[in-house]
Amino acid sequence: MLELHDVAFDGHHGRLVEPTSFSVPDGGLAVLQAPTAMMRTALALIASGRMAPDAGEVRIDGVAELRPLRLRTALVDAPTITAPEHHMTVKNVVSEFLALRPLRSRVGKNARRIGVRAWLAEHDAEDLAGARIDTLEPLERVGLLLELAFSDPQVRFAVVDSPDRHEVDRDQLLDFLEDRCSVDHDRAVLAVLEEAPAREDIPCGFAGHHEGPFVLSAEHAEDPEAEAAGVTDAAGETAAATQTTDDDVEATAAEEIARDDTTPDETSPDDTEPDDTTPDTDLDDLLEDKR
DSSP, rough: EEEEEEEEEEETTTTEEEEEEEEOTSSSSEEOOOOOOHHHHHHHHHHHTTSSEEEEEEETBBBHHHHHHHHHHEESSTTTTTSTTTTTHHHHHHHHHHSOOOGGGHHHHHHHOOOOHHHHTTTTTTTGGTSSSSOOOOOHHHHHHHHHHHHHHHOOOOEEEOOGGGGHHHHHHHHHHHHHTTTTOOOOEEEEEEEOOOTTTTTEEETOOOOOOOOHHHHHHHHHHHHHHTHHHHHHHHHHHHHHOHHHHHHHHHHHHHHHHHOOOOOOOOOOOOOOOOHHHHHHHHHHOOO
């Protein structure tokens, strides 16, 4: 069993993830909900042992140590971290993963070295070899990346970061992930989602919930107060991080006007680079600081 015990994470502007407790059973699917991309990625990194929490601990089989946690978990499709580059072909993705697979997974009675063509044939994906990864259907993409993760025989838990960002029906997504778990009783999947449909057959938790795991019911999903409880703190942090005073806005505008009056515009609209203010960039910087 994979267990999160009161794990919390601090961002640049204060606490990003409030204390969260949740358990992922062996051989099944579980869902953890978080309202922002930064929170989802932070929780996925913590649950897979790729990042230590600022408070709390993660246990696997009752052991709170990073090494066994990292050996038995895989971080799947995390934006800007483990997600494949959009221009890569399926063959490139498989080749890269198999080449980077730890040596420990290539030895032993249950492991073997396998080539790209053989792996694709074994998973009925030969027709996809030349296709770009970003052209695959969402469920095809998630399925391919999950199979690659579980090709390491020591991996028992796959933590999938925001698979619902790929424009897929969430009920279909959860059904698909359940099917992927049923392939082998040793497989378990934790899907970190923005939101999940009300289903009593799948354990579901919320970021900031620390009273133990529970099942999301239709009654809870329709309760506005309960639904808002898990996102209040995150919304407050986001507002504090992005707040700008009126004086700052006016000063910035005045500087821009002065520059426009004194400096000729030599840059056409086509040459202007878009401003990248995605949350993932902030998280990347934060991870660098904590390394």
